[in-house]
Amino acid sequence: MATKATKDSIRRAAAILRDGGLVAFPTETVYGLGADATNAHAVRRIFTVKGRPPHHPLIVHIGDVSMLEGWARQVPDAARRLAREFWPGPLTLILERAAHVDTEVTGGQDTIGLRVPAHPTALALLHAFGAGIAAPSANRFGHVSPTTAAHVDAELGDEVDLVLDGGACNVGIESTIVDLTSARARVLRPGSIGRAAVERVLGALATDTSDAPRVSGTLLSHYAPRTRLVVADAERFAATLARERHRRVGVIALRAATGALAVWRSLTPNPDDYGRALYAALREVDALGLDVIVVELPPDEPAWEAVRDRLARAASAA
Numbered sequence: 001m002a003t004k005a006t007k008d009s010i011r012r013a014a015a016i017l018r019d020g021g022l023v024a025f026p027t028e029t030v031y032g033l034g035a036d037a038t039n040a041h042a043v044r045r046i047f048t049v050k051g052r053p054p055h056h057p058l059i060v061h062i063g064d065v066s067m068l069e070g071w072a073r074q075v076p077d078a079a080r081r082l083a084r085e086f087w088p089g090p091l092t093l094i095l096e097r098a099a100h101v102d103t104e105v106t107g108g109q110d111t112i113g114l115r116v117p118a119h120p121t122a123l124a125l126l127h128a129f130g131a132g133i134a135a136p137s138a139n140r141f142g143h144v145s146p147t148t149a150a151h152v153d154a155e156l157g158d159e160v161d162l163v164l165d166g167g168a169c170n171v172g173i174e175s176t177i178v179d180l181t182s183a184r185a186r187v188l189r190p191g192s193i194g195r196a197a198v199e200r201v202l203g204a205l206a207t208d209t210s211d212a213p214r215v216s217g218t219l220l221s222h223y224a225p226r227t228r229l230v231v232a233d234a235e236r237f238a239a240t241l242a243r244e245r246h247r248r249v250g251v252i253a254l255r256a257a258t259g260a261l262a263v264w265r266s267l268t269p270n271p272d273d274y275g276r277a278l279y280a281a282l283r284e285v286d287a288l289g290l291d292v293i294v295v296e297l298p299p300d301e302p303a304w305e306a307v308r309d310r311l312a313r314a315a316s317a318a
């Protein structure tokens with residue numbers, strides 16, 4: 001059972017981390033499954049609980065920008081400028097790891113993902129713990145990320161030492177990941193901080209990510225519900241629904257319900273509101289055990305890049 005985040009429970013959570021335990025905690029993006037990032041044994045437990053392949057690196061969460069030096073071999077000017085603009089916030093920076101950093105946490109790579117989350121509970125936990133917390137999203141590998149403590153309880157509750165409940169996540173989609181380890185910065189995973197916002201700080205980004213390091217969130221099948229999921233853009237939406245009409249269908253759409261389908265969730269046609277609501281809607285419809293979930297894709301516009309990316313990956317699992 002999740003525990004409400006209070007001064008007391010946060011202090012207890014920090015003690016659990018110090019003892020090598022696992023604590024799930026809210027961030028502004030999604031809930032994370034945290035362990036002491038310097039404790040290889042604790043970090044390995046994250047991989048076991050998630051069922052995550054060992055070569056997929058974790059993000060290390062830090063309390064403030066001054067902690068970058070402890071994890072990165074060097075901190076490029078671009079990292080400082082992005083941190084000044086966006087931290088605390090939904091942005092992960094990939095830097096070269098410092099020599100002493102355990103390769104458990106980096107999935108064997110020479111780079112490391114770092115971020116200062118913007119959630120008050122996450123920051124209070126980081127400050128109480130006083131060191132880096134390795135934390136992937138608190139879901140089983142490949143599944144939909146959790147945006148409430150109840151999602152974490154339902155999926156991993158028994159295997160986590162403490163689930164801190166800090167309410168529903170405000171962003172709802174995982175952080176934007178920017179790789180600063182090659183000549184030109186590039187976005188490895190789109191998020192609520194858009195490409196244009198990053199370019200306003202750094203100038204033009206690289207668009208070629210063909211030699212990008214392994215990022216589990218960029219696997220074709222990821223962020224996926226159990227139910228088969230089909231996406232269709234606005235023009236093909238009606239035809240897709242018609243094709244599935246003999247099945248038990250759940251719909252997540254921008255438009256209001258048409259026809260008498262069992263389940264229809266309309267999400268607000270605004271990228272921030274939509275991002276906040278998407279994973280809870282997917283989990284809710286998934287839990288009904290229908291034959292198929294049909295999702296109407298938002299328009300192919302920069303503001304919707306992160307949402308479209310997640311939907312495309314959720315769909316390819318079917």
Ligand code: TXA
Nearest residue numbers: 029032057058059111112113136137174175215216217
């Ligand atoms: O918003 C978020 O980023 C959430 C919250 C909990 O902070 N975390 C999250 O973690 O989404 P996870 O493990 O589900 O996804 C992190 C992504 C993975 O795709 C991982 O491969 C990538 O970050 N990543 C971590 N370190 C990396 C590195 N050194 N190089 C390239 N990608 C890295």
Ligand code: MG
Nearest residue numbers: 136137145217
């Ligand atoms: Mg994840």
